Amino acid sequence: MLDGTVLIVDAPNAGSDSPLAAAALGQRTGYLLIKLGELVLQVAEDTLVPLGLRARHFNVMAMIAVDASLSQQDLSSLLGLDPNIIVALVDDLEGQQLLTRQRSPKDRRRYALTLTQKGHDRLDEAHRLMHDAEHDLLAPLSQHEATALRDLATRVLGPRWPLRHR
Numbered sequence: 625m626l627d628g629t630v631l632i633v634d635a636p637n638a639g640s641d642s643p644l645a646a647a648a649l650g651q652r653t654g655y656l657l658i659k660l661g662e663l664v665l666q667v668a669e670d671t672l673v674p675l676g677l678r679a680r681h682f683n684v685m686a687m688i689a690v691d692a693s694l695s696q697q698d699l700s701s702l703l704g705l706d707p708n709i710i711v712a713l714v715d716d717l718e719g720q721q722l723l724t725r726q727r728s729p730k731d732r733r734r735y736a737l738t739l740t741q742k743g744h745d746r747l748d749e750a751h752r753l754m755h756d757a758e759h760d761l762l763a764p765l766s767q768h769e770a771t772a773l774r775d776l777a778t779r780v781l782g783p784r785w786p787l788r789h790r
Contacts, residue, residue, distance in 0.1 A: 664761065671757040675750055676720060680705070682754070684713050685747045688723065688737050695734040702786045722746055 649655045668679040677685075683703055687694060696714060700707040714737065717723045722743035728734040739747065762770045 667757050667761050668754065671753050672750060675746055675753070677746070677750060680709070680713055681717060681722075682747075682750050684710070684717065685722065685739060685743060685750070688739055689744070689747055692736070692738055694737065695728070696737070697734075699737075704786055717743070 643650075665679055668682070672678060672682055680703075684699055687699055687702060694702070696710045697707060699705070700710045703710070705713075714723065714725055714735075718725055720742075721740055723740060724738050725735045726738075728736045762773070765773065
């Protein structure tokens with residue numbers, strides 16, 4: 625960007641005729657990943673509205689379903705969210721009767737989080753909806769390309785995970 629105008633560059637390898645591919649920022653992998661992340665988040669949010677969930681609710685529920693020993697602090701670290709946000713999300717899910725929060729019998733400073741049957745059912749439906757939404761979002765890619773995208777993202781994120789919350 626020079627003096628308020630966008631610098632347009634030739635982008636023959638961008639694989640698209642879109643204005644983004646031709647823009648200077650369209651040549652920056654980081655920028656494209658940020659935009660892709662924003663798009664994925666918006667698709668997830670829109671997909672989960674009928675279930676009364678947001679993407680962060682889904683992430684918390686999915687993590688608890690995989691490992692019921694996770695504390696709110698563990699969730700904060702794994703999801704890269706401020707502990708206060710985790711408390712609010714757990715409050716929301718508890719209010720919808722999708723999970724229970726009880727003092728851990730092993731450590732009274734921790735809460736044991738458990739999905740209720742309603743929570744498991746809602747999470748199953750959310751997984752189905754998210755699968756379909758992801759399939760639609762990645763429709764321009766072949767199955768091999770979609771798998772490669774996931775594998776590459778995992779490889780880049782792997783050594784940097786969990787992310788620190790801000």
